Amino acid sequence: MPTQAPPPILRQISTRAVMKVLLEQGPTSRAELAKATGFSKQTTSEVIRTLEESGYVRMKGIDSGKVGSPAVIYEVADEAGYALGIDAGASTIRAALVTLSSKIAGELTLPSDPRGGRELVAQLGAVKRRLLAETGIAPSALNVVSLAMPGSVDPGTGAISHAYAVPEFDRFDVFKELQETFQCPLLMENDINAAAVGEYWNGDAKGAESLAFLSIGTGIGIGMLINGQLWRGATGAAGEIAYLPIGSDPSSPLCPERGALELAIGAPAIIHRYRMMGGGENVSMKAIFDRCAAGERAAVATVEESARIASLAVLSVLALFDPAEIVIGGNIGRRPEMSQRIIRFLPQFTHRKIKLSVSSLGARATMMGAVALGLNHMHDSLFNLQSLPASLGLPGGREPSVDFHDRKASNKG
Known part of the structure; x- marks a missing residue:
């Protein structure tokens, strides 16, 4: 079966531009669409008609509150x-x-x-x-x-x-x-x-010129965005900072699998450090943080040392990539007992100003x-342009709204 030819490029361009406005700005009148895209009213009307016929756009209502003729408002057909x-x-x-x-x-x-x-x-x-x-x-x-x-x-x-x-x-x-x-x-x-994409799209670092998301949890890693694009490296392994020779012996036989940094501040390492500090056996990460908040000496010492090492990781990210913003996340990194100490340690290691925040999206x-x-x-x-592929880019950054279901579920198939 022969492949159907794509629409003419000019029509693709105009369709793309109109949809971009509707997706980013929400319900919009034809006049506002024409103004935002720079197209004539006739071209805009033709594009809207085509999108309506295709089922991607629909009329939402009529705005009669402005001076002049009532304006028809169009929206994306969800x-x-x-x-x-x-x-x-x-x-x-x-x-x-x-x-x-x-x-x-x-x-x-x-x-x-x-x-x-x-x-x-x-x-x-x-x-x-x-x-x-x-x-x-x-x-x-x-x-x-x-x-x-x-x-x-x-x-x-x-x-x-x-x-x-x-x-x-x-x-x-x-x-x-x-x-x-x-x-x-x-x-x-x-x-x-x-x-990292989530924080760039709808977190406190929304639209940052460059962004490093540092995750500290069971494992360690970073996600990097530069000009809105993920940076993956030559083999897709960019951001594997668990292998930085920080915090533990990089010649350890465990390092090729886990990495020196992860062996120092990943969840198992922090639990082990707490035990070595005299904190006891079989204690969860949550319990260590809770005990730290309560002032228990072993827990405070454990979190202090873990945060000191983590701050060296932040410094390494800053030195290697110089991102405009660094966001700390992960089950461990976003805990205030950890993140506040990381922020406190950084001035000891650098005089540079760092725009650093804790993930606002959390889990x-x-x-x-x-x-x-x-x-x-x-x-x-x-x-998008079928004849001249080029990404539309990430969605426009409007906060996702809940439509008709929002629930947590138990483990049922």
Whole structure:
């Protein structure tokens, strides 16, 4: 069957420009669209008519409150497309189904299957089916699944490498099996990269010229954005700062797998440090932070030393990449007992002014980044220049609004 020729380039350009305004600014009149795009009223009307006929735009109402003739207001038809953003962490899955204009149609949170592997793949498929069923959205309306998780996809085997907290994902073609499970276009991104995108899109660092998101949790890593684009490096391994020779012996036999920095301030390392400080056995990270807040000597000493090492990591990021802003996140990094001490230590090591903040999105940063990447893909595939590919860029940064479902869920298939 012959491939259908794309619309003329000028029509693609005008369609793209009109949709960009509607997606970023919300409901808009024809006159305002013409002014924002620089097109004539006739061209704007023709584009609107084509988009209405295609089902991507609809009339919202009439604004009669201004001087002159009443203005017809147009808006994006939300039901014309959906993206599913998923954060598949080692312990928790967070997922949000969003409309074409970024409204959250449904959201859920549930524990990850601890077995990992194909059991986790099946669980992710169940998450997709459940959200579609609860929101009454047909599977055919789902344009893309955007999945963020630890590690990176090996382009040769489809396996996930460096995902030590997710069992079995390095043993089979995860990407292929996920595609078969989701039955729609699939994007996969590293979880920390996705969190950086989330902060850039809707966090306190929204629209930063350059941004480093430093995640401190079970593992350590950074996600970097430069001019709104993720920086992945030559092999996709950019940001693996766990391997910086800071905080522990880089010649340790464990370093090639985990990295010296992670062996110093990852969650297992902090728990071990607390035990060495005389804090006792089998104590969780949460308990250590709670005891630190209460002034327990061993806990305070443990967090102080961990924060000192973490501040050296921040200094390394600053020296290597010179980002305009650094955001600290992760289950450990965003704790005030940790983040406030990191901020306090930095002036001891540098006189440079650092714009550093704690993640405002918290545990939702990675999911929101996955959503943003999914929306970007959907918008590009529907409205971008087919003859001259160039990304529309991330969604316009309007705060996603909740539509008709917003819930947390237990671990049910």
